[in-house]
Amino acid sequence: MLPEDLKTLEQKGISPEAFNAQIKRFETGFPYLRILDSARVGCGIISLDDAGREKAVARWDEYLSHGGQVFKFVPASGAASRMFKALFEFLDAEANEPAEGSAMADFFKRLPDFAFYAELDAVCQTLYGKDIPALLDGGEYKKIVAALLGKEGMNYGSLPKGLLKFHLYADGARTPLEEHLVEGAQTATDSQGVVNLHFTVSPEHRTLFEAKIAEAVPALEKKLGVKYNISLSEQKKSTDTVAVNPDNTPFREDGKLLFRPGGHGALIENLNDIDSAVVFIKNIDNVVPDSQRGVTLEYKKVIAGYLIEVHDKIEEYMRKINAGDYTMGDVREMISFMHDTLNLRDDAMKNLEDVDLVLYIKNKLNRPIRVCGMVRNEGEPGGGPYIAYNPDGSTSPQILESTQIDPANSQYKEMVARATHFNPVDLVCFLKDVDGNKFDLPRYVDPDTGFISSKSRNGKELRALELPGLWNGAMSDWNTVFIEVPIGTFNPVKTVNDLLRPAHQG
DSSP: OOHHHHHHHHHHTOOHHHHHHHHHHHHHOOOOOOEEEEOEETBEEEOOOHHHHHHHHHHHHHHHHTTOOEEEEEEOOOBSGGGGHHHHHHHHSSOSSOOTTSHHHHHHHTGGGSTTHHHHHHHHHHHHSOOHHHHHHTTOHHHHHHHHHSTTTTOTTTSBGGGSOOEEETTEEEOHHHHHHHHHHHHOBOTTSEEEEEEEOOGGGHHHHHHHHHHHHHHHHHHHTOEEEEEEEOOOGGGOEEOBOTTSSBOEETTEEOEEOOOGGGHHHHHHTOOOSEEEEOOTTOOOOGGGOHHHHHHHHHHHHHHHHHHHHHHHHHHHHHHTOOOHHHHHHHHHHHHHTSOOBOGGGGGOOHHHHHHHHHHHHSSOEEEEEEEEOSSOOSOEEEEEEOTTSOEEEEEEOGGGSOTTOHHHHHHHHTOOEEEEEEEEEEOBOTTSOBOOGGGGOOGGGOEEEEEEETTEEEEEEEOOOTTTGGGTTSEEEEEEOOGGGOOOOSSGGGGGSGGGTO
16 A cells, blocks of 8 residues: 555545455455345235224324424435436437437427426527427437537536426426425424435535525425425545456556445445434435325335334333343244244244343344335336345345345245345335434444446446445344335336336326
């Protein structure tokens, strides 16, 4: 390590030991996880009936009315550039017209259905002296795309996804940020009428978010009868990871080490700074307009209420254990709760003496809790819910990415083939213990669950280290419950044409 490297590490708040551990991780790689089975309804995923849902919603309403703490946490640092991949490719292509039946053909055919159409039309008139219909008639398709993506126009190719116009209303268009403000008011207003929201943003976009919040909040507070408490944060520099060359030596630019953001798993540090018992987590792009939000609102309350019900039981058991006021009948009930509700099992429990068994139960119950809304997989890419082995030999529900599963293991292939559900669309978490003290969330991360990816920088190949994902390894040692929720709660916008789906058209 060079002397100037130590200065770089100090500036980032990364110790030399942590740096060396990152380099070693490139050399050793990450182990595949051991899997017991894929999670399905009846095997790790709970499907609530009407009575169960009504009970959960009532418990959530009760929690809020009695002064319960709640925050909404929204990862919003992602740029929108991937949304427009097809548009960028069209700009670079030789052909000046979209291929018939292509995504680009659909884009141009349905331009008036996008919430940003009116602004784009005005920008085209300013830039070219022609409106969109005239440009289309003249076959000047690329000018329209350039007006949308380019810095001289709307700059959508460089803006964060949270600040794009997604949905059209009679009084104007709304961005995902604004939709999260409205959704928060409808599900997470505390007993004082305050809606607490936190957005994680990238440094280069922070000013834009602050401006949009300042613009949107007064009108929404008046319309919805709430007060907003909104905070922003950025990924901490101390969670950046070093890049390496293909031979695992440190990658350098102008002689200096190159560090990259450590992926969304780094946000466990941001989440750890939130002072609230209950926190909702939901991606910035998974929002719908008012007219489509009914099922989302219902099931946000369902999973939140079920979380409180789970916490109620854990609090009851923890108070009995802490007071020494329990019977062996109580202990058996606790074990049944761990098996049937938390889907947590460990054969080693059978051989523990009574005192050690109670201590084991206490340690397992005294952890952060998350309830995850899981939708049936209808062909979307990504990971999903499994029952996996933990480092201590126990098994519990885990959300795995495909990179964590050994592709050469035939048994695992069968488990993946019979998997029925997708990554969570909503998480709601309980982050304090029964005495109201915050859990230190980084203590519950499994460092063996990150992954290594191949990237390039200015034409040079490099390897990048991704930290354990926010709802994968960063929450590995939590108590986890999976609840089935309808597909209508899952409406992400991965490409611009996703905004043409019925769920986003109001």
